[in-house]
Amino acid sequence: MTRPLAVGVQLPEVEREVRFPELAALARQVESAGFDSIWLGDHLLYRDADGAARGPWEAWTSLAALAEATERVVLGPLVASTSFHTPPMLAKLAATVDEISGGRLVLGLGAGWNEVEYRAFGFPYDHRASRFEEAFGILRRLMAGERVDHRGEYYEVEGAELQPAPVRRVPIMVGSIGPRVLAATLPHVEAWNAWYAWYGNTVDGARDLLGEIDGRCAAVGRDPATLDKTLAVHVAAPGGTGRVYGADTHAGVAPISGPPAAIAAHLVALAELGVAHVQLVVDPIDEGGVAWAAGILDAF
DSSP: OSSSSEEEEOOOOSSSSSOOHHHHHHHHHHHHHHSSSSEEEOOOEEEETTTEEOOOOOHHHHHHHHHHHSSSEEESSSSEEESSSHHHHHHHHHHHHHHHHTTTTTTEEEEEOOOOHOOOOOHOOOHHHEEEEEHHHHHHHHTTTOEEEESSSOOOOEEEEEEEEESOOOOOOEEOOHHHHHHHHHHTTTTEEEEEETTTTSSHHHHHHHHHHHHHHHHHTTTTGEEEEEEEEEEEEOOOOOOOSSSSSSTTTOOOOOOHHHHHHHHHHHHTTTEEEEEEEEOOSHHHHHHHHHHHHOOO
């Protein structure tokens, strides 16, 4: 039976300290279980209210290593902040990971939000939408194979190009519900993503948000049917106690719970709304959680 949509898994971020051998082992388990994709958050540092610090491994280095550790699954950041690198450097990283993976990268992009890591690592936090708009304009041209000269308010590049040239055009996915970010990206990207808290992790919430995205596509002259819609979906496996993140914006957003067949039915309902791909945010995200989530695929 053909699956109604593609299903991926977001690997651990700051739920606990995860050393790379475990991260690679989880990636191989996700792939062998039959999932379609693997995703990493792109963050550097979180700080709790009591001052305690938590942080994941750097995303692009990790994606390159996971590209070698796997053979089939799609890989991507969920999503990469355009603020952490200059646009040509981010394009170079994406092209390199795509090459290492044999053409399996999806370049997820966003404007970033976590002020703590911006301050800690020396990145400007002001005018994030404006900075994103300018960075995206440079980045998409580079990923399309252009040589780029640009002098703007935030970036200046001269003769930027990707060499060696990528063997394919890497698909770009924007992760945002911000009006300015959507207006800048929807005419150009292959896919769009929403984090589960943005739509309440419910089918009704997804229906409303997808309708809004369709309207924004129409506003920029884009046929909504040509945009792949993707959603992160928070699911509770046995033993889950709530995933830990770097912000409290998830409070009150309940995970989807129940046996794998019930989760599968939820995903079918999302597919019927036009969702093409979901990223499961599994709690707990460990070997047992991935094994349990594999039952969702069997339930299809």
